[in-house]
Amino acid sequence: MGSSLCVSIFLVLSIFIQSSAHGQSLGLEPFRRRSRDVETKKTLQKTETKFLLFERESDKGCQIQLHQPDTLQECGFNSSLPLVMLIHGWSMDGLLEDWIWTMADALKSQLAQPVNVGLADWLTLAQNHYAIAVRNTRLVGQEVAALLQWLEESAQFSRSNVHLIGYSLGAHVSGFAGSFIGGKQKIGRITGLDAAGPLFEGTSPSDRLSPDDANFVDSIHTFTREHMGLSVGIKQPIAHYDFYPNGGAYQPGCHLLELYKYIAKHGLNAITQTIKCAHERSVHLFIDSLQQADLQNTGYMCSDMDTFSQGLCLSCKKGRCNTLGYHIRQEWHSKKSKKLFLVTRAQSPFKVYHYQFKIQFLNQMEKPVEPTFSMSLLGTKDEVQKIPITLGEGITSNKTYSLLITLDIDIGELVMIKFKWENSAVWANVWNTVQTIIPWGRGPLYSGLILKSIRVKAAETQQRITFCLENMDDLQLHPTQEKTFVRCGINSKKLKQKVR
Numbered sequence: 026m027g028s029s030l031c032v033s034i035f036l037v038l039s040i041f042i043q044s045s046a047h048g049q050s051l052g053l054e055p056f057r058r059r060s061r062d063v064e065t066k067k068t069l070q071k072t073e074t075k076f077l078l079f080e081r082e083s084d085k086g087c088q089i090q091l092h093q094p095d096t097l098q099e100c101g102f103n104s105s106l107p108l109v110m111l112i113h114g115w116s117m118d119g120l121l122e123d124w125i126w127t128m129a130d131a132l133k134s135q136l137a138q139p140v141n142v143g144l145a146d147w148l149t150l151a152q153n154h155y156a157i158a159v160r161n162t163r164l165v166g167q168e169v170a171a172l173l174q175w176l177e178e179s180a181q182f183s184r185s186n187v188h189l190i191g192y193s194l195g196a197h198v199s200g201f202a203g204s205f206i207g208g209k210q211k212i213g214r215i216t217g218l219d220a221a222g223p224l225f226e227g228t229s230p231s232d233r234l235s236p237d238d239a240n241f242v243d244s245i246h247t248f249t250r251e252h253m254g255l256s257v258g259i260k261q262p263i264a265h266y267d268f269y270p271n272g273g274a275y276q277p278g279c280h281l282l283e284l285y286k287y288i289a290k291h292g293l294n295a296i297t298q299t300i301k302c303a304h305e306r307s308v309h310l311f312i313d314s315l316q317q318a319d320l321q322n323t324g325y326m327c328s329d330m331d332t333f334s335q336g337l338c339l340s341c342k343k344g345r346c347n348t349l350g351y352h353i354r355q356e357w358h359s360k361k362s363k364k365l366f367l368v369t370r371a372q373s374p375f376k377v378y379h380y381q382f383k384i385q386f387l388n389q390m391e392k393p394v395e396p397t398f399s400m401s402l403l404g405t406k407d408e409v410q411k412i413p414i415t416l417g418e419g420i421t422s423n424k425t426y427s428l429l430i431t432l433d434i435d436i437g438e439l440v441m442i443k444f445k446w447e448n449s450a451v452w453a454n455v456w457n458t459v460q461t462i463i464p465w466g467r468g469p470l471y472s473g474l475i476l477k478s479i480r481v482k483a484a485e486t487q488q489r490i491t492f493c494l495e496n497m498d499d500l501q502l503h504p505t506q507e508k509t510f511v512r513c514g515i516n517s518k519k520l521k522q523k524v525r
Contacts, residue, residue: 072168075146078102079129086144091172094179102141104180107188107213110143112169114193114221115158116151124308128190131315136351140188145169151194159224162194166201173206185240188214192308193258196220196234196244200263203238204231214355217244219258219307226259234263236362241265241355245310246273248303257304262362268349270310270322270369272330278371279303313373314350320376322349323485324365333366336381336429339484346484368431377431379484380439385425387475394474395419396504401443404436413447420474442479442492445507473501479510 077086078100087100109132111125125144132142145168150161169189176182184206191199196217203212217234225233236242244264249256260273271277279302314321326345327338340346347354347365357363369375388394398414409432416426479492492510494500502508 072171073147073150074165074168076172077144077146079133079142079144081133091175097180102180104182106139106141107186108141108143108182109188109190110145110169112145112189112191112195112198113147113151114195115155116148119148119152121146121148124305124312128308128312131312135315135318145198147198156224158194162198163201165198167205169198169202170205173202173212184210185213187212188216189239190216190218190311191220191234192218193221193304197225200234200238212239214241215239216311217242217263218311219247219304220244220263222249222256222259226256226261233259236265236360241357243353244268245270245307245349247276247307247310250274258307262364264362265357266347266353266363266365268324268365268367269330270306270349270367272366276303276306277369279306309373310369310375311350313375314348314352317374317376320374321352322367322369322376323347324349324367325379325484326363327366328364330366334429335427336482337427338366339379339381339482341487368429370433377433378435380430380432381427381482381484382430383425383427383480385477386420387423387477388420396474397447399445399447402432402436402439403441404439406437407434408436409434438488439481439483439490440512442510443507444476444479444502444510446474446502446504448504473503475500476502476508
């Protein structure tokens, strides 16, 4: 990331730090005592939070009034359908963000089964110093719980049919709603979209969103890059399934170069919009899961992004992968959170196709070689040319490398690989000169690299394929040279028939 962007991130995070200082002076413990006092009251007669229901697409919302059953009928609430409630986060300008209407429209228009779509509007409590807004999340959570309890009493509506989707601070509001509602039965599902980090990172499960707050909890982490000991989004797992797209620290398309686009669109608010890009990406990934029914993103269980980037974590066995977004499989086998990783594009549709390539080299030169390669892939549907391959270390003798390759398009079943040594022309000239001065013609003395095999795993289909050299009489690979690999046991004639 460029230094200018680091500075701008620091400016935004300094707001968190300044607000945190206010939080320290106010103290969090008195608020916790107050929250327990409020919890003892059985019902709330009036709430600071406004609850809106969207009857149709492009609807700006109809307000439901607590303990006024006629407003349920006026706003078109259907107790036989599930309720999906959106909960926004911290506000600096006191305005509802555009993503709310986009997500509400997608929920109303893109699902096979219709649902009630609502919004918990807590702007009056969210537009404060950050630490004060943090303290208000508990009150808002209690008000959401009060609404759900009232729906149970007045409309015989089960809390198990509730799905809370909370962004940033709204994720923790959702968690508090789940813990405040009480009783043996839990809320059906909570989704946390880049749940806020400052004043929540490292706290106990009762002080943030946690897997205990609903029957099923999923979370998407998109802006966990740490500055001055803080990250905008929470880093630690907080759900049954925690997704970390692109590692979760930062997102493609949100870099300094994008600032110029935001300046043209947002003027003086450009820096804020640039920062919000990675944080709000969690929201757009979720919306994408609704709008792109045939292009669902899959996350794979892994310990960290470095390991994932080697292609070592593309298994779907025993629940080790799951669908990111609305259509996630709601299953879990233990209380321990599962961390899932994936790569995405910079814009919608965000889906990419993940492949593990395991390449075995045999170096028959005296010194280590640090070449750059490229691969061209031919599939039954499409092809991709010249994917750059950098191994990051010298090839010494006999070694197998594992790496992750992602494609923006679906090429179908992989049937051919063209592997090329992409070193510069200077390298090639030196090589040719050496070959002329020192002929290698005596016996089986080799001077190049030998690729013994290329093994591929396609994550989306879980298919494993081994590729062999098409011409087994010419094993050596030299600079600027390209070798063709086909699926072992398939000759060229059969291959051409398959591609057709």
